[in-house]
Amino acid sequence: MKKIAILASGSGSNAEKIMEHFQASNKAQIVLIGTNKKDAFVLERAKKFDVPTFIFTKAELEGGNLTQKLVELQVDWVILAGFLLKIPQNLIDNYANKIINIHPALLPKYGGKGMYGMHVHCAVKEAGDNETGITIHLVNENYDEGKIIFQAATSIDEKDSPEEIAQKVHALEHKYFPQVIESML
Numbered sequence: 001m002k003k004i005a006i007l008a009s010g011s012g013s014n015a016e017k018i019m020e021h022f023q024a025s026n027k028a029q030i031v032l033i034g035t036n037k038k039d040a041f042v043l044e045r046a047k048k049f050d051v052p053t054f055i056f057t058k059a060e061l062e063g064g065n066l067t068q069k070l071v072e073l074q075v076d077w078v079i080l081a082g083f084l085l086k087i088p089q090n091l092i093d094n095y096a097n098k099i100i101n102i103h104p105a106l107l108p109k110y111g112g113k114g115m116y117g118m119h120v121h122c123a124v125k126e127a128g129d130n131e132t133g134i135t136i137h138l139v140n141e142n143y144d145e146g147k148i149i150f151q152a153a154t155s156i157d158e159k160d161s162p163e164e165i166a167q168k169v170h171a172l173e174h175k176y177f178p179q180v181i182e183s184m185l
């Protein structure tokens with residue numbers, strides 16, 4: 001059975017959908033929820049699923065403490081679900097092609113530093129695009145430049161607010177992220 005760790009910095013609705021998906025799975029189990037925010041709501045969601053948690057600082061991430069924890073737990077895959085810090089080389093070296101991220105836009109558009117959460121949906125709205133979507137990709141040393149695994153699009157109307165755009169994107173994320181992860185195991 002594969003072991004999965006999820007990293008999240010905020011609410012964790014994607015993390016919850018992933019924990020739900022694998023709760024009764026014989027393919028994989030979620031062995032850790034890691035976060036850099038001690039007040040992240042994802043910690044409450046982890047409690048609901050009895051998944052152990054690990055809170056770390058940016059310095060501990062960059063210093064290898066998280067990597068050591070993941071290796072000790074024999075984690076096979078690392079899933080970024082709304083994680084807002086750059087994954088450092090020490091983690092990438094230990095988990096080459098085993099770190100998967102979800103981005104709330106159709107990369108390569110709206111990616112890179114500063115492009116996270118509502119910043120992305122505001123930029124899409126500002127640009128007047130008639131569609132947006134999600135991108136699921138492998139993680140390399142740069143933001144949002146890893147190999148794309150999956151994309152799904154949704155139409156948007158000029159009347160849609162950034163919040164309504166976010167709702168449409170979240171619906172795609174919750175539908176596809178768990179199954180795409182399973183397809184990679």
Ligand SMILES: Nc1nc2c(c(=O)[nH]1)N[C@@H](CN(C=O)c1ccc(C(=O)N[C@@H](CCC(=O)O)C(=O)O)cc1)CN2
Nearest residue numbers: 083084085086087103112113114116140141142143144
């Ligand atoms: N090495 C990598 N690390 C991370 C990636 C990646 O592709 N390679 N993806 C991000 C997730 N992400 C987009 O999908 C993303 C997250 C955050 C940022 C960003 O600009 N962050 C700010 C800090 C925000 C904060 O501290 O609250 C910043 O770096 O200044 C861009 C893209 C996860 N890690």
Ligand SMILES: NCC(=O)N[C@@H]1O[C@H](COP(=O)([O-])[O-])[C@@H](O)[C@H]1O
Nearest residue numbers: 011012013014082102103104116117
């Ligand atoms: N660039 C990274 C980024 O913006 N990630 C986005 O953060 C949100 C987290 O929501 P959640 O905490 O409810 O899962 C998700 O929409 C995810 O795509």
